[in-house]
Amino acid sequence: MVATEPSTGAPLHAVGDARGVRVHVEHLRRVFAMGMPVIDGLDLDIAAGSFVALLGPSGCGKSTLLRLVAGLDRPDGGTVTLEGAPRHARVAFVFQDAHLLPWRNVLENAALPLELSGVDGAARRGEARRALADVGLAEAMGKLPHELSGGMRMRVSLARALVTRPDLLLLDEPFAALDEMTRQRLDDQLRALWVRLGLTVIFVTHSVDEAAYLAERAVVFSARPARVVGDLALDLPRERNAALRTDAAFAKEARALRDALERGGA
C-alpha cells in the first residue's frame, strides 16, 4: 500500500533512526587532464539522514565531488566512505536532465534500476508503481517520455532514483532546466519525500534560494579548486512551504549564503 504525502507533515521516521548513510570524505583529490586539480585535499562529513546542499559557482567541482561520492569517478587521492546500512549501501543519482530511455514507457523507465539488478518483472513493477505514486505520476505510467512535460520527466527520474529505496540520494542541479513554478513544486515534493523516507540527500545547486529552501545545511564552495568557504546550518522551520520564501528569516539565511559565495570568489 502506498503512503501518500502526509497532510500534517509529521514525518514517518524520526531523524534519529533514519535509513540513510553517513558520507565521509577525507583528503579527496581529483586532477583533470590539464593537470589542474579540481578538488584538492577536501574533507567533508555528512551525517546520516541529513539533507545537505552543495552550493558553489559553475565549474567549481561540486558536480565532480558528487560523482566521486557516487562511485562514477575514481579519486586521484583521498577516500570516500559510506557508513551506515549493514548491507552494501544503495546509492541513487539524479542528473540535470531526466535521461529517460525514450523507447520505454514511464513504468519501465522507473523500474530500470531494479531490472538491472536482476529483480523479476512483477516485483520491480510493483516497486516502480509505488515510487511513481510517491512523485504523483500514478496516472502517467503507460506514457512515453516524449509525451511528458519537462517537469513530469524529472519526476520520473526522481521515481527511478527512489525505486531501489536508496540510502543515499545524490542530485546534480536536477531542477535547473525547469521553469520557476515547476521547480518550486518539485522542491516541495523532494523535501516531503526526504522527510518521509529519512535517507541522506546531497543536493548540488548554484541557486542560493533553492539551497536555503531545501536543505538543513549548506556547504559553500569556492571557485576551482573547490574549497569549503562556508558551512552553514540553516536555521529555518522544519515545515517548508511557499510562504517561507518571502519570510524575513529566509532572506537572512539566503544573504548569509550569498556572502559566503562571494567570499569564495564566485
Add this chain to the structure above:
Amino acid sequence: MRLPGLLVFCALLGAAPGCAKKGQNSPAGASVVLVLDWVPEPEFGGFYAARETGGFARHGLTVEIRGGGAGVPVVQMVAGGQAQFGIAGADEVLTARARGADVVPIFATFQTSPQGIMAHAARGYRTLGDVLKSGTLAIEPGLPYALFLKKKYGALGARIVPYDGGVARFMVDPTFAQQCFVTAEPLAARKKGGDPQVFLVADEGYDPYTGVVIVKRTWLAEHPEQVKAFVLAAREGWTAYLADPSATNLVMHKLNPAMDAETFASAAAAEEQLTRSEDAKAHGLGSMTRERWETLGVQLAEVGVVDRAPAVGDYFLPLP
C-alpha cells in the same frame, strides 16, 4: 530562350568532329577516322599495314586508327559521325540497321568467321553439341550465335555465364568452355599451358562475315571516292600483312603490350586461311556476296534478333 540554344549547341557538338573531318583536305589527303572494335591485335593487321606501308596515303587518305576495347560502340560512333569507318561483325551490322542505324558494309576481312567455342581437349568432346551439354560456358549475353546454337541444339545443359574477356577461368576450371576468337584466346591458353580445343561456329552453319568495315550510308553517298580508296588500300594492306606481318606486328605490339610478340606472330599465321574464299580469290580480299548477306538476314530473323530478314538491296551496295 536558352533551351533551343542549348540543343543547337549539343547538336553542333555532335556533328563537329564529322564536319572537321569532312572539310579538311590536308596535303596528305582527306583525313578520316577508323574505329576498331577491340584492342590492336592481328585481326586488324591489314589496316595497320595499310597505314604503315603508306598504302592509305598513296590512295589519298590520312587514316587515324582508334583502337577500342570491350564495349566500344563502333556502330553508334559511325552512325553518329564520330568516325567515318568502323569494324563490326556482319550480324552486328544487320542488327544495328534494324534499330535505325543506317550503316552499310564495304569490306569483309574474314570470309570465315573466327568466332568459336573453346573447350578443354582433355574432356574428349567430338562435336560442339557435346560441349553444350554440360559444364560451364562463358558467352557474352545476347550474342546472336548463342541464340543460333540454342535453336540448333535445343535447351543447353551447360550453365551459361557472362564472358569476361580473358582465359583465367578456363585455366582454373576443367569443365569450363568459353567463346573465343580463334586467333586470340586459344593461343593465349596454349601459351599458359592449357589444352584448348576449338570448335568453329562457322562449322555449325552460322558464318557471318567478320571484321567488316562499315560506313554511314549518307557519308558513302557524299564521298564515294574516299570509300573506294579505303577499300583498295585495305586490300593492299591485308595482302602485305598476310605475306609478312612482322613489321606491322611490332607497331601493334607497342600499342598493345599485353599481347607478346610471339602470340602476335602465331595469330597472324592462323588468320591467313580465314581470309580466303573462292569469292575473295576471284574479286580480291575483302569482297562480299549477296547470298551470304541474305542467308545471315534469314538466320537472324529465325532466332528473333531482328523482326524480319532485311532487303539485301537496302544495304548491299555496289562499290564505287
Add this chain to the structure above:
Amino acid sequence: MRVLRSLMPPVLALVVIVAVWEALVRVLDVPLYLLPPPSAIARAAATGLGDLALAASVTARAALYGFLLSAVIGTLSAIVLSASRVLERALYPYTVFLQTVPIVAIAPLLVLWFGAGMRAVTVSAFIVSVFPVIANALAGIRSVEPALRDLFRLYGASRFATLTKLEMPSALPSLVTGLRVAAGLAVIGAIVGEFVAGFSDSGGGLGILILSSYRQLRTDLLFAAVFFASMLGLLLFGLVNLTGYFLLSRWHPSARETRAAH
C-alpha cells in the same frame, strides 16, 4: 485523401517529363538505338514482361540475401568495433575499404572464388551494401548519452545488459538510416555482380538482361530493364522504411513526425 495530395507533385512531374521526352524524340527524329521514346520503352516492357519479371525476381533474391547479410554482419561488426576504441581504430579503416573498392574490379575475383551464380552475386550485393550499415550502427552505438552509461554503471549493469538494453535501442534510428542506404546499394551490387557472374539463360537477372539487350542494340528493352531495376531498389527501400517506421514510430521523433503528418 492527404496521401493522394502528397503524391500529386511527383506524379505530375513524371507526366511532364515523359511527355517532353516523347515529343523531343519524335521531333528531333532520334534513332531508336540511341534514345528510345517512352512509348517504345513501354511497348518493350509489355512484350517482354515475362522475361523482365523473371529477371527482376532473380535479381531481387540476390539483392535481398545480400542486404540481409549486410544487416546482420554489419550490425555484429559494429558491436564488435564498439567494444574497444583500440579495436575500432585498428579495424575501421578496413571497413572503409569495403566502401571504396570498385566492385566492378573485384567481381571477376568473386566468380573465381565462388563460381558463377547466386552465391557470387549475393556476395557482390553484400560487399557493396555493408559499409553504411557498419558506419551507421557504430555511430548509433557511440551516440549513447554518457549520463545513461553512468546510470547503467551505477546500477551494476552487465556488459550484455548495457548492449541489449541501452546501446542497441539507442542505435536503432541510426541503424535504420544505414539500412535505407544499404537497400538501394544491394540492388546495384546484385546487378553489377550479374554482369560478371549471372547465369545467362533463364536464371539470369536484370544484369544479364541489360547486357544482352545492349549487345543486341535493343535500347528500348535496356531502358525497361533499368526501370525495373530502379523499381526493385525503390521497393526494397520502401520495405526498410516501413520496417523502420514500425520499429521507431512509437518513440523516435523522425518517425513520429511522419505519423503526425498523416
